[in-house]
Amino acid sequence: MVVGHERFTIFATSDEFGTLDPSFMIPFAPPRIDDRTIQAVTDALRSGWITTGPRTKAFEKHLAEYCGVEKLIALNSWTNACELALRWYGVGPGDEVIVPAYTYCATANIVMHVGAKPVLVDVLDDFTMDPEAVRAAMNQRTKCIIPVDIGGMPARVQEIMRVAEEACAWFTPAVNLRIGGSNPQMRLGRALVLSDAAHSFGARIGGKPVGAQADITGFSFHAVKNLTTAEGGALAFHLPEPFNAQELYTWFNTMSLHGQSKDALAKTKPGAWRYDVEAPGWKCNMTDIQAAIGQVELDRYDSETLPRRKAICERYHDAFAPDERFIAPLLKDENRESSYHLYMLRVPGASEVDRNVIIEAIAKRDVSVNVHFLPLPMLSFYKRFGCRMEDYPYAYIHYSREISLPVYFDLTDAQVDTVIAAVKASVQEVLG
Numbered sequence: 068m069v070v071g072h073e074r075f076t077i078f079a080t081s082d083e084f085g086t087l088d089p090s091f092m093i094p095f096a097p098p099r100i101d102d103r104t105i106q107a108v109t110d111a112l113r114s115g116w117i118t119t120g121p122r123t124k125a126f127e128k129h130l131a132e133y134c135g136v137e138k139l140i141a142l143n144s145w146t147n148a149c150e151l152a153l154r155w156y157g158v159g160p161g162d163e164v165i166v167p168a169y170t171y172c173a174t175a176n177i178v179m180h181v182g183a184k185p186v187l188v189d190v191l192d193d194f195t196m197d198p199e200a201v202r203a204a205m206n207q208r209t210k211c212i213i214p215v216d217i218g219g220m221p222a223r224v225q226e227i228m229r230v231a232e233e234a235c236a237w238f239t240p241a242v243n244l245r246i247g248g249s250n251p252q253m254r255l256g257r258a259l260v261l262s263d264a265a266h267s268f269g270a271r272i273g274g275k276p277v278g279a280q281a282d283i284t285g286f287s288f289h290a291v292k293n294l295t296t297a298e299g300g301a302l303a304f305h306l307p308e309p310f311n312a313q314e315l316y317t318w319f320n321t322m323s324l325h326g327q328s329k330d331a332l333a334k335t336k337p338g339a340w341r342y343d344v345e346a347p348g349w350k351c352n353m354t355d356i357q358a359a360i361g362q363v364e365l366d367r368y369d370s371e372t373l374p375r376r377k378a379i380c381e382r383y384h385d386a387f388a389p390d391e392r393f394i395a396p397l398l399k400d401e402n403r404e405s406s407y408h409l410y411m412l413r414v415p416g417a418s419e420v421d422r423n424v425i426i427e428a429i430a431k432r433d434v435s436v437n438v439h440f441l442p443l444p445m446l447s448f449y450k451r452f453g454c455r456m457e458d459y460p461y462a463y464i465h466y467s468r469e470i471s472l473p474v475y476f477d478l479t480d481a482q483v484d485t486v487i488a489a490v491k492a493s494v495q496e497v498l499g
């Protein structure tokens with residue numbers, strides 16, 4: 068029996084050490100850990116360098132090549148990486164940041180952390196942010212827009228970039244801001260588009276990998292993600308001139324390490340102990356142990372991970388798309404293709420209560436499913452903050468019917484068929 072949600076899946080265990088008994092049930096999203104991963108971590112441990120070092124730097128370079136950007140920085144989570152991006156852009160009290168109502172809490176929490184106000188907008192049928200709702204929410208306080216690639220399907224980032232550009236006449240930059248010797252708000256002259264690509268590493272927009280479309284793209288390498296480093300994240304920089312990718316990298320690298328002018332590796336060079344701190348930074352660097360896991364994941368991402376995830380989603384699609392009791396998720400259109408992170412099925416005939424009962428019925432069949440996500444206005448904090456679910460009808464209706472099915476590399480075709488049978492039988496049992 069399994070109790071699961073995105074961040075913590077509690078497995079029934081076969082012994083006191085918590086070893087997963089694979090015959091017992093179908094879990095939701097276990098990571099792929101095999102001898103190659105274990106060897107890479109062992110090598111990192113034996114190398115004598117376990118914090119940020121050569122493995123992290125190589126991983127960053129390879130990620131940047133994959134995404135088609137000049138520079139990318141690997142950090143310890145999406146949350147800390149994207150919060151740092153807001154701080155770099157000088158977003159703070161009095162400012163507004165537009166986020167979709169339908170997302171994981173991290174997207175809005177980082178806005179709260181910097182003292183700005185998250186402004187929620189509704190989503191479209193593919194679960195992603197509605198660019199027209201963004202347009203309507205823009206005003207002179209808007210400093211940033213965070214579209215979210217839910218389930219791996221890219222948001223309409225290019226349309227949202229256009230909305231930001233069209234609204235540049237209203238943009239009111241903070242005048243006294245100095246970040247790394249210049250004022251990024253004055254330089255960009257419009258709201259920053261910070262893409263929440265926590266789910267969408269390897270997804271495509273216009274045939275190109277996600278990362279080189281928004282101003283800054285934030286990835287998550289959390290344990291359940293398509294590409295994991297156990298915990299981790301990255302920022303891909305794609306800011307227009309006169310921004311300089313190397314300067315951006317240097318600022319983020321320094322500020323992810325307390326604002327120190329030298330990182331630990333640089334300080335170990337003979338005689339190079341002295342450093343300075345020009346601004347009090349944060350602490351959110353990636354370790355070489357994490358990068359070692361990530362590099363193995365990246366090396367086999369296009370050849371193994373993505374094709375397997377796609378094949379699983381297509382098998383679900385063949386079963387659910389023709390069945391009128393279900394709405395199959397959009398995974399591809401003429402411009403965008405998902406990273407196949409989640410298979411977000413909907414049951415249109417179900418109320419929220421029915422959906423919850425269906426999930427219990429599926430769990431009784433030893434299949435772990437999930438719901439992505441509880442919209443922000445349903446969370447106590449955001450309710451107290453004044454967000455009302457009735458203002459985001461699409462977010463609510465999508466959420467109330469949604470069931471995410473297991474998608475992960477080691478899921479076999481036979482297990483996919485077991486999931487399909489469990490879902491169909493459960494829906495039949497509850498809705499007749």
Ligand SMILES: Cc1ncc(COP(=O)(O)O)c(C=O)c1O
Pocket residue numbers: 073143144145146147170171173174215263265266286287288289299300
């Ligand atoms: C949409 C979304 N954004 C951001 C995050 C935060 O990522 P991290 O755990 O790497 O901070 C998550 C994590 O699950 C997420 O689902």
